[in-house]
Amino acid sequence: MKALITGVAGFVGSHLAEHLLSQGIEVTGTLRGHSSLRHIRHLLPDMRLYECELMDQQAVDQMMTEIRPDLIFHLAAQSFVPVSWDSPAETLTNNIVGQIHLLEAVRKLGLASKVLIACSSEEYGQVEEDEVPVKETNPLRPVSPYAVSKIAQNYLGYQYYKTFGQHIVRTRTFNHTGPRRGEQFVSSNFAKQIAEIEKGLKPPVLYVGNLEAKRDFTDVRDVVRGYRMALDYCEAGELYNIASGQCREIREVIQILLRYSTVEITIEEDKTRLRPSDVKVLVGDYTKFYQQTGWTPEIPFEQTMKDLLNYWRNELA
């Protein structure tokens, strides 16, 4: 069984590669020329890396001709919401066109690959309090260019399934975190700041943005287990929420991280961290995915936060 992971050098890609390799699957991962190998170096003897610019159709065609994967996990994307306000055109182009090139290669080569498209809870956007936990059928009210790019990825997946019969499964994943999470994302950013304070690298002030937002966090290791199950058991053309079903205010993320630390800190709002529009609440109903695969999240959020803090302590050691 051969799997292709686009964006393997990223946070989720590195965990997914680890998971698939542990199941005896042959893994090839795509990355861009300038990507850091930091998160995947330990996997290199067992995994093949393929430098491929997804914006280049010829390069994608060539790679797919060579690899002919059974499973494709399309993770590569510009995934940080605030960047999408600064660079909306790049976010939309990168996220949409890269995927078109991939699906076009599958079509032209007549491959029977099963494809997972990593969509996002951001697509739901402005959710009303009485709509949570949201089901896949909830209206979409996107409030960022990133959300719009993911809606496009989602519907392109649907369209290639409908038009060409490709085996495409779309997962709408809610917030996920854990060791190796990029430092710009909220839980990782807070954990890194706390680890820096512990080490005396910065004064005991934790800079934060909007602490009133509510999110649904799942451990990345549970998410990648779900991604494999999605291609094994889910129906082509269908869309599935992957979530924990638990709602947490961002304020609570700090409280939990601080439980595992001995430092006394003060919290200060940093206005540059506030967004032009922020999704107020996102909590997912994953009943459909559970019924299809039997998947449920296993790692408690407290454990995820402990592991994330330890990750940063080791990084700074």
Ligand SMILES: C[C@H]1O[C@H](OP(=O)(O)OP(=O)(O)OC[C@H]2O[C@@H](n3cnc4c(=O)[nH]c(N)nc43)[C@H](O)[C@@H]2O)[C@@H](O)[C@@H](O)C1=O
């Ligand atoms: C599902 C979805 O999940 C992620 O998108 P996100 O929810 O925007 O993630 P985040 O970690 O940047 O923010 C979460 C919340 O936390 C608030 N917040 C407060 N204070 C800070 C702060 O200091 N930094 C950040 N980054 N956020 C802060 C911030 O305003 C927001 O309300 C991506 O993986 C995305 O790719 C994706 O698909």
